[in-house]
Amino acid sequence: MRPTSHADQRERLLNVLTPIGTIVVILLIWAAAVATFQVPEYLLPAPQEVLLRIIKDWSILMKHSWYTALSVLTGFVASVLVGVPIAFAIVLSRIVERMTMPILVMSQTIPKVAIAPILVVWLGFGILPKIAVVFMISFFPIVVSTVVGLKSVESDMVDLVRSMGANTPRIMLTVRAPSALPQMFAGFKIAICLSVVGAIVGEFVGSDSGLGYLLLTSTGSLDGPLVWSALFILIAIGMILFTIVSKAERLMIPWHVSIRAEETAIYQM
Amino acid sequence: MMSKRIGKIGLGLVAALVLSTAGPTGTARAADKVSMRLDWKLVGYQLPFFWAKEKGYYAKEGLDVDIKLGAGSGKTINLIGGQQDDIGFADYMLTAVAASKGMKVKGIMGVIQEGAWAVISFADKPIKTPQELIGKSIAMTADHKPLFDLLLSINRIPADKVSVKIVSPATRNTVFANGNVDGFVSIVIGSPLEFVVRAKAGKGKPVHFMPFEKFGLSPLGQGVITNDQYITAKPAVLEKFVRASSKAFTEVMKPENHDAAVAIGLKLSETTPNAAAAVKLQLLESIPRFGTENTKGKPFGWMSEKDWAKSVDILVQTKKVDKPFPAQNLYTNKFIPQK
Numbered sequence: 259m260r261p262t263s264h265a266d267q268r269e270r271l272l273n274v275l276t277p278i279g280t281i282v283v284i285l286l287i288w289a290a291a292v293a294t295f296q297v298p299e300y301l302l303p304a305p306q307e308v309l310l311r312i313i314k315d316w317s318i319l320m321k322h323s324w325y326t327a328l329s330v331l332t333g334f335v336a337s338v339l340v341g342v343p344i345a346f347a348i349v350l351s352r353i354v355e356r357m358t359m360p361i362l363v364m365s366q367t368i369p370k371v372a373i374a375p376i377l378v379v380w381l382g383f384g385i386l387p388k389i390a391v392v393f394m395i396s397f398f399p400i401v402v403s404t405v406v407g408l409k410s411v412e413s414d415m416v417d418l419v420r421s422m423g424a425n426t427p428r429i430m431l432t433v434r435a436p437s438a439l440p441q442m443f444a445g446f447k448i449a450i451c452l453s454v455v456g457a458i459v460g461e462f463v464g465s466d467s468g469l470g471y472l473l474l475t476s477t478g479s480l481d482g483p484l485v486w487s488a489l490f491i492l493i494a495i496g497m498i499l500f501t502i503v504s505k506a507e508r509l510m511i512p513w514h515v516s517i518r519a520e521e522t523a524i525y526q527m
Numbered sequence: 528m529m530s531k532r533i534g535k536i537g538l539g540l541v542a543a544l545v546l547s548t549a550g551p552t553g554t555a556r557a558a559d560k561v562s563m564r565l566d567w568k569l570v571g572y573q574l575p576f577f578w579a580k581e582k583g584y585y586a587k588e589g590l591d592v593d594i595k596l597g598a599g600s601g602k603t604i605n606l607i608g609g610q611q612d613d614i615g616f617a618d619y620m621l622t623a624v625a626a627s628k629g630m631k632v633k634g635i636m637g638v639i640q641e642g643a644w645a646v647i648s649f650a651d652k653p654i655k656t657p658q659e660l661i662g663k664s665i666a667m668t669a670d671h672k673p674l675f676d677l678l679l680s681i682n683r684i685p686a687d688k689v690s691v692k693i694v695s696p697a698t699r700n701t702v703f704a705n706g707n708v709d710g711f712v713s714i715v716i717g718s719p720l721e722f723v724v725r726a727k728a729g730k731g732k733p734v735h736f737m738p739f740e741k742f743g744l745s746p747l748g749q750g751v752i753t754n755d756q757y758i759t760a761k762p763a764v765l766e767k768f769v770r771a772s773s774k775a776f777t778e779v780m781k782p783e784n785h786d787a788a789v790a791i792g793l794k795l796s797e798t799t800p801n802a803a804a805a806v807k808l809q810l811l812e813s814i815p816r817f818g819t820e821n822t823k824g825k826p827f828g829w830m831s832e833k834d835w836a837k838s839v840d841i842l843v844q845t846k847k848v849d850k851p852f853p854a855q856n857l858y859t860n861k862f863i864p865q866k
Binding site: 300379383 | 601624625628629630664666668669670671672673690691692693694695697698701702705707708
């Protein structure tokens, strides 16, 4: 059944207006609560104060945002470039799996707030310790989701392809890897959100730039509007990066049931 | 016969009921629980609070004081302002900034009445004047940045000429010792004296202090704070707390009690005994700062309006507060025992 243009347009409009409307309602409730309960500005500024501050300090916020975004992206890309090959190696070799999985699990039990100060002492105040924290925090979900995805291929499919003369590397690249993409992207989406957290943890421990630095200094001087301005920019960065990964997922796996289900819902309206 | 017996039992029950609801003369009154938050991990000028607890001075006043270590004056002020703790020990300049932004906090007992802020650097590469800060990297916690900005502002040094590194309290001294920064900001009578002790023991390099007071910034130091709600609700508790603490300060200042005070402080704060020498040195360096010219002849903890007004003036001049406000709004001497 071909989709009607009205249904398609209505769906797209709802997709945009519903979240915007929800945010507007939240902001109105927030403004009303601050005014009604006379909440001090250092505790919770009114949303219009935050907006004015974002406009007033836009250049400062962008300067620090760029620093944080750079450490998020660099750490995330590094964890993908290192994590995915390691996951492939784990699936290909039982010895590698036995050697690396325990170390991976151990590394995740170390609280990043405990390791971050050590990284600052070892690596200094530059962007490197922040990238290292981002890498450590996002590496695990990428490896685990990739391993699960690679191992989840039906054995019948592998047997069929093997019977047709495919060797192990060919099976990995042409059967396992494409089948693993949905799980890999699930891991990437988790990792990109965690990467933002990791960058801020790194900046909280020792920094001279970044939104984490801005949050600390504005909290220290009880500058409520600047604190919330930095928080909103941080949320925006996280949402933009998550959306980019989601769009990449739609491009890479348009055939997957989760993507097709969204399209089908439109067609059936 | 039966009815007489029932009558006696009933009378006994009524008597028991009456006695159980009797006033204080009939039962022991439970001590008032007081939550106290210090400004930092164990430092010498905090020892009298632990002394008062160990010697039972708080208990004698009917107080059960829980003394908790802190992680910076800013956090302590936030906790007191948010009524998460009842009494705090914090920097009075930061307290003034918080009060100017609407936080309902007040100083009730001055302790370090002459502020002891400094930039600490290694003696082989000393930072001796504010001008020498230009081009250097200085570590500090977020709480201390407003005061450092004040120092730069008073000495007309553009803030962007000094590389400020914000660090967590746990990391600050380590990054300095490791050479990651050229100096750090702290009060002299605190953890920087650990470097002095280590240097004397031949385990580290000697350090140099660049005191803020030599370069136009001599604000009030630290003292006991509370919030307005607690002042309204529990003035008697505050009076008792200040009285017991004042007695402890008077005793701890005596040289013959220094070692015992250090031992008690280490024990109650569960601090490693390795810190003993540094904590004692911190106490010795703090004692001369327990008063100013304006507090001479007054009881311990009494604060001078002149000293507060000077601090407010600094904050106004350097635009750390939006507009002038009366210094009397920031403190009260009403809990200081007159003798």
